[in-house]
Amino acid sequence: MFEKIYGHQSITNHLKKEIARKEVSHAYLFSGIDGIGKKKTAREFAKALLCPESAHHGNGQCAVCAQIDHDNYPDVKIIGPKAGEASIKISQVREMISELSIKPYSGNWRINIIDGAEKMTPEAQNSLLKSLEEPLNYNIFILMTSHPQAILPTIQSRCQSYHFQPLSLKDIEKVIADNPEFDQKAKAEAIMAAGGSPGMALYFLNNSEIQKERTHYLRELYSLLKGDQIKVFTLAETLANDKGTSQEILEFFIHWFYEIDLLLAGYPLPHQEVPNQAHKAYHQLLENEKNQAIIKTLFELMATIQYNVNLRLQWEKCFIKIMKIQKG
Ligand SMILES: [Zn+2]
Structure with missing residues (x-):
């Protein structure tokens, strides 16, 4: 035991x-x-x-x-x-x-x-x-x-x-060894930062992965808003691969544009979050009404995504609409 x-x-x-x-x-x-x-x-x-x-x-x-x-x-x-x-x-x-x-x-x-x-x-x-x-x-x-x-x-x-x-670095390493999805460098950094807590090390690892994924999607979506039409199809294709990811990224996008909405209205971000580079870029790019129209479009997708639909097609429709909104 x-x-x-x-x-x-x-x-x-x-x-x-x-x-x-x-x-x-x-x-x-x-x-x-x-x-x-x-x-x-x-x-x-x-x-x-x-x-x-x-x-x-x-x-x-x-x-x-x-x-x-x-x-x-x-x-x-x-x-x-x-x-x-x-x-x-x-x-x-x-x-x-x-x-x-x-x-x-x-x-x-x-x-x-x-x-x-x-x-x-x-x-x-x-x-x-x-x-x-x-x-x-x-x-x-x-x-x-x-x-x-x-x-x-x-x-x-x-x-x-x-x-x-607190656990020794060696013991934390053993606890998180069962998570092969993280690379050695990321693991070593998380272990050092964890203060003897394997749960904390895992939290750091998971969040850095989630963060990387989100940053990637934000970058792609930004190019789309700037007029890169190819992104409509490449983004839709990757997002359609997995319903869970689709749902998660869609929720993140909605959350994201709500934050931009706050910035456009001159309010601070919730939880004392400081606007990062991506916030600033989106803030400069978008206007109030367009931003709200994008949020509405994302909610429409949210309503359809619950059903057994062709995910790729729905994402494409959504992105095309967002592009049109931004073009004005
Ligand atoms: Zn048993």
Whole structure:
């Protein structure tokens, strides 16, 4: 067990011992910076406790382990801030608590994971306290946090605490080795910048790839707006290759022209973003009404792209229309 965890060896050794001696705690506090491996360790711990192939203890990819990996095993509950929310609400914690007295669905344990535990409101933390004070036999809590100081001392004192230390460069390299799509130079740079967190290294890698792709499409579209007709067909051809990419780039284009719309109206960009070279180039090239007509055209494409249409043809139509708008 825990073979997939790189680094954090003293923690995984402790957890292994607890499992072997049947001295598993009812509450844990996993602390450490974002992306360092807390959640992965929590999942591996859950697998070690719940995998029915007990001889392997979570090594094999049985159905239970696979479900745990995908966060949809009924005896492993995970809560965190809901999408668009900054905090974990008391209602979420209450819902978790309301199920504590129900027997686990199949194994001997129910693992209740609170991801970003510092984001629980004080009321939410207080409502959790009683469950930690009087635990029910088969319930285990794992609170994960990058800011343990924001957890009430009364909660901390009821948890077995494990602090996850930053990983060595070598260990981060091992974690991201499974991502062959990135070249060595990019990997080395991301590892150096990651501050000991493999999750952060992956974030840097993914975003630089996404960024490169987007910059490419912006450059092509800019040529099109400047009158290069060939781009209508070359762009449509590449974008039609993959429906997912089509959708993603279309959403990005819409977002992009909305930003240009803000600049044209004299407003700052959202999230304190500073206009880059591409923003400036588009800003100079486009006029207010034309920009809005382009946004409208992109939305029309968005409406048709949902259906099973000839993607290439639809993109071509869209680009031809955009060219006409710009020509005026
Ligand atoms: Zn298994």
